[in-house]
Each structure stands twice: as structure tokens, then as C-alpha cells.
Amino acid sequence: MTALAKMTDKFSETRIDDEYVVMLLDTGEFLSLAGTAGAIWSLIDGTRGRDAILAALSDEYDAPEEAIAADLDEFLATLRGNGLLAEA
Amino acid sequence: MVEPGGQELLANEMRVRIGAVPHALEADDLPEYSWQLANGQFLLRTRGEHYFHYRRGEGVTIERGEGADASEEPLWLSGSVYSAVASINGFYPIHASAVCHEGAVHAFTGPSGAGKSTLCTALAARGLALFCDDTLVFDLSDPERVICLPGHKRLKLTEEALALTGAARQEKVGEAIEKFYAEPHALYRGGPLPLAELLFLEEGEDPRIEPLRGAERMVRLQDDHYTALHTAAARGFDAAGQFGHLATLAQRITASRFVRPWDQARFDAGADYVYSHIVGTCGKGEA
DSSP, X not given: OOBEEEOTTSEEEEEETTEXXXXXXXXXXXXXXXXXXXXXXXXXXXXXXXXHHHHHHHHHHTOXXXXXXXXXXXXXXXXXXXXOEEEO | OOOOHHHHHHHHHTOEEEOOOXXXXXXXXXXXXXXEEETTEEEEEXXXXXXXXXXXXXXXXXXXXXXXXXXXXXXXXXXXIHHHXXXXXXXXXXXXXXXXXXXXXXXXXXXXXXXXXXXXXXXXXXXXXXXXXXXXXXXXXXXXXXXXXXOOOOEEEOHHHHHHHOOOEEEEEETTEEEEEEOOSSBOOSOOEEEEEEEEEEEOSSOEEEEOOHHHHHHHHOOOSHHHHHHHXXXXXXXXXXXXXXXXXXXXXXXXXXXXXXXXXXXXXHHHHHHHHHHHTTTOOOO
16 A cells, blocks of 8 residues: 655645635645545545545545546645646 | 724824935935835835935935926825835735724725726715725734724825716816816714725626635735835745735735726715615624
């Protein structure tokens, strides 16, 4: 398993209402992470890999892993694309 | 009850005298209509050799050199200088006009020309006291409440705004500025008050007020107005510091968008709508 970690020197984050708000320090761009995106973001803690996150989401949303795997992978790709994700 | 300390401090720091001032605070020369803020000082140059200098604890000094137009000084003092002095002294100015009702402040923000002063004039005509025009200063030192310091109350209105509100026109704000001073019908003369809400002005067909939640509230609080630039300069914010400041504001402030028509025929409908909203939500205070 490869654990996923956040590149904490690349962003600032806060939580407002039920959303995570992330600012990319390089560009000043804001990301709003609500719903499942926020849930995934909170599960990226440097100990879980992609499969463990998928299992946790499946439990939390009571949905089969096959139904949410594609969305998870797409979101992780977005985070990687923004330089926010490290493979620990 | 809110202590008047911040209000008294700002009033004291805004005392004005005429005299010679430095013509730059940093290595670079200061072009006309620009400012520098550094080391507890603020220097503004307007037209020609017209300078406004503030140093913490010493008040404001105005130098009237060649090309200076003294008639514009109240405008600069109540705007840029006041904002900078507030920032240097640990307060947070924002670009907003506000009224108050039953001990709480209802503020309106939006870009220049959005109708902040015009709406507050209309609300004052409906009996809500004007709290400040164009610059609203927050004191965030109380963790339980966002406190607002009363500000300048000489409204600055365009011809169109005078026509919309029926306000009595006074003298022109400045030779090159197409606005006129106007006295509001009702003025707040008391001390600091807690913020009830901040309303972002938008134009649209039917009047409505919608809460701003999550990231949208934070993004909308981003501003490139000089009030925000003064805060960033006074605090020495980098990108992360600016983000943290916005997050603090967004977490502590109740904010909504106020959509209303901006044509003469329907202006009153918008003013009536928000007046009812304020009167109906009195005493809620901020989140």
C-alpha cells in the first residue's frame, strides 16, 4: 500500500460551515471541497492509501466501492494535478 | 455594551495638522495618487505636491504643496487615510457602508458604484440610522463578537443617487469627482456596536436575500480595494497570512447576497425589501 499525504507546504486550508476551503499558495487559487470531496480530503492523513480511503468512503456513504471508485480516482488526480498530493 | 476604546483611539490618531512631511517612506519615489505604508507610518500623495502623512501616536500631517486642492482633503481623510490609520492600529477596515438598528450593525459592501451609499441613504430616510459611509472598521479583539467602530457619515452621492433617494444635495466632493455630499436623514451618534450581518450588493430582477455559505463567503470577502491592501500591508501578510485573515472573517461574519433592481422605477422596492429584512431580523447579532 502506498499511503497518500498532503503536500502541506503547497496550500493553506480552513473549514467554513461544512466545506473545506483550500488555497494553492503558488497561484492564490481557491478550491472548495464539499460533500464527498471534503470527506476524501479529510481521509488523506498520511496513513491511508487509495484502497483504504475507498473502503472508508464506502462505509461512510453506504455505497459499493465499485460505484465510487471512479469519482475517487478522478478527485485524487485533480489533487495530484494541483501538486497537493504526495505518495508517502 | 461595547467599550468605546477603539473609537476614541481612532479619533485621537486622526487629529490633523498642517506641516512638512517626508515625500517617501521607502526607497522608491511616490507617484501622484499612490501610497506607501511601512513601519507604523502611512504616506499618501494625491494631486501635485499634496501629501498626507500619518505616524502612529503622532496623528496626521498634511503638506499642501503645488497643485494641492484643500477642498478634497475631507474626502481623503475619511477614506484612504482613515483606512490606513485603522489598519496600522490593529483594526480591519472594509469597503462598506452601514446602518444600525436596535444595537446592531447591518453593513453593505460591493465594488465602487454598487450602490452602498445610495441604499444607506434610502434606509436612513426610512428611519435607520447611518453608522458609516464607505469605510467600515472592524475590531476583532473580542472573540465573541465582531465589533464595528462608527465611521464617517457624510454621504457621497452621484446625481443618479440623489435622484433615486431624494437626498438634499450639498457641495461637490471634489473638482474632478462627480459626486456630491448629502446629509442622511438619520445619524447614529453612539459608540461601537456588534455586527449583525454583511450584505453583498448585486443587481437582479426581484429583490431577495440569500445566505453566503462556505467557500463562497470567504471568496466574496476577498477584495482589491485599498482597505484590504492597507490591512495586508500593515499586517505584513504573505499569501498564507491573507488566507488566514479571510478565513477568520468568513468564520465570524454572517454574510448574504442582497439582489435588487437598480433602476429608478424599482429602486424603492429593493430598499423596502431590505428595510423589512433588517427590522425583522433585529437582535440576531453575528454568528
